[in-house]
Amino acid sequence: MTTKISRRGVLQSSMAAALVSAVPSLSLAEFAGYKPAVSGRPSPPQSQYGKTSTAEEVTAGMNLAGKTALVTGCNSGLGLETMRVLALRGAHVIGAARTAEKAKEACESVEGKTTPLVVELTDLPGIVAAAGQVAAMDIPLDMLILNAGIMALPELRLANGVELQFAVNHVGHFLLANRLLEQVIAADAGRVVVVSSGAHRWAPDEGIQFDNLDGADGYDPRQAYGQSKVANGLFSRELARRLGATKATSNSLHPGVIPTNLSRHLPPRDIDTSDPRYKTIPQGAATQCYVATSPDLARVTGYYFSDCNPAEASDHMQDDEMAARLWTVSEELVADYL
Numbered sequence: 001m002t003t004k005i006s007r008r009g010v011l012q013s014s015m016a017a018a019l020v021s022a023v024p025s026l027s028l029a030e031f032a033g034y035k036p037a038v039s040g041r042p043s044p045p046q047s048q049y050g051k052t053s054t055a056e057e058v059t060a061g062m063n064l065a066g067k068t069a070l071v072t073g074c075n076s077g078l079g080l081e082t083m084r085v086l087a088l089r090g091a092h093v094i095g096a097a098r099t100a101e102k103a104k105e106a107c108e109s110v111e112g113k114t115t116p117l118v119v120e121l122t123d124l125p126g127i128v129a130a131a132g133q134v135a136a137m138d139i140p141l142d143m144l145i146l147n148a149g150i151m152a153l154p155e156l157r158l159a160n161g162v163e164l165q166f167a168v169n170h171v172g173h174f175l176l177a178n179r180l181l182e183q184v185i186a187a188d189a190g191r192v193v194v195v196s197s198g199a200h201r202w203a204p205d206e207g208i209q210f211d212n213l214d215g216a217d218g219y220d221p222r223q224a225y226g227q228s229k230v231a232n233g234l235f236s237r238e239l240a241r242r243l244g245a246t247k248a249t250s251n252s253l254h255p256g257v258i259p260t261n262l263s264r265h266l267p268p269r270d271i272d273t274s275d276p277r278y279k280t281i282p283q284g285a286a287t288q289c290y291v292a293t294s295p296d297l298a299r300v301t302g303y304y305f306s307d308c309n310p311a312e313a314s315d316h317m318q319d320d321e322m323a324a325r326l327w328t329v330s331e332e333l334v335a336d337y338l
């Protein structure tokens with residue numbers, strides 16, 4: 001396999017290679033070291049699926065009629081495939097995108113029952129309004145799939161006082177999820193599914209740099225992405241703990257390494273998609289569809305998945321003190337909108 005590197009693509013190419021190598025495959029023994037977030041809940045079983053399974057395969061034969069899913073970032077990459085497959089299986093999918101046009105076009109592009117929703121994750125009043133529209137539907141939310149994301153912005157950019165990847169990937173989703181929690185809890189077995197990344201291991205040595213959330217003391221595109229993705233995992237873990245005795249669950253995942261628009265902020269690249277280390281989009285959407293729907297995971301909460309199986313996360317992403325602190329800091333960041 002080769003990754004063709006354009007002269008301008010050195011930074012981007014090395015990041016793509018680093019992302020692939022950031023995700024070693026796991027043995028059961030390695031997974032045995034994972035610290036459960038919530039005691040008294042079942043461990044995830046090993047599934048029959050793996051790296052090459054597709055979203056259609058992991059949901060084959062399922063009838064999701066009567067279930068409702070909300071998917072952020074529904075207009076592109078993994079989010080679009082997730083919406084397509086959940087709708088194909090009969091779920092009503094609320095497809096969230098940054099603009100009404102993108103949400104409508106994406107929803108109209110798939111078969112099944114979909115409802116477009118505008119969610120721009122840097123627009124905190126807009127998130128409140130969107131959650132209000134979902135609340136007005138007055139239906140339980142069976143699956144809340146926090147999928148939207150951006151990666152490795154070359155220059156430091158801010159939104160709502162924090163670095164943009166942290167703002168979009170974590171803070172916006174934190175607010176959206178909190179505004180929708182009642183509806184998730186109202187479902188028979190509501191699931192929050194947080195799309196993190198193996199690149200959570202790119203986070204700074206401290207995990208989350210709470211004193212540098214605005215990047216003023218230094219900004220590294222790759223570290224900032226890693227920080228936002230460790231935040232995804234910590235948020236999911238703390239949410240699992242807070243959901244406690246309810247029927248609702250929260251889990252996070254790494255989808256694999258998939259050529260999508262995620263690399264839009266990197267220099268142009270030319271990836272050989274026959275590289276066996278890369279997944280196709282249908283394969284990339286499999287783990288989130290598996291975690292969102294598998295009957296085997298109905299009570300499983302607070303875990304991290306990769307290749308449709310439980311996976312080991314970094315020590316930072318299993319740090320309950322850091323998870324609790326992140327929750328408090330996030331609440332402060334969106335205090336006017338919670």
Ligand SMILES: NC(=O)c1ccc[n+]([C@@H]2O[C@H](COP(=O)([O-])OP(=O)(O)OC[C@H]3O[C@@H](n4cnc5c(N)ncnc54)[C@H](OP(=O)(O)O)[C@@H]3O)[C@@H](O)[C@H]2O)c1
Nearest residue numbers: 073075076077078120121147148149197257258260261262
């Ligand atoms: N692809 C990979 O190799 C890989 C690996 C590990 C983890 N992931 C994670 O997988 C998730 C999906 O990524 P993808 O690969 O499918 O990338 P993608 O094709 O670029 O899709 C990302 C989605 O997020 C949306 N988005 C970006 N900024 C937003 C904002 N401010 N508000 C609301 N939505 C916003 C995008 O909307 P627009 O199209 O309007 O910009 C798009 O719909 C991300 O969380 C990513 O971190 C991907």
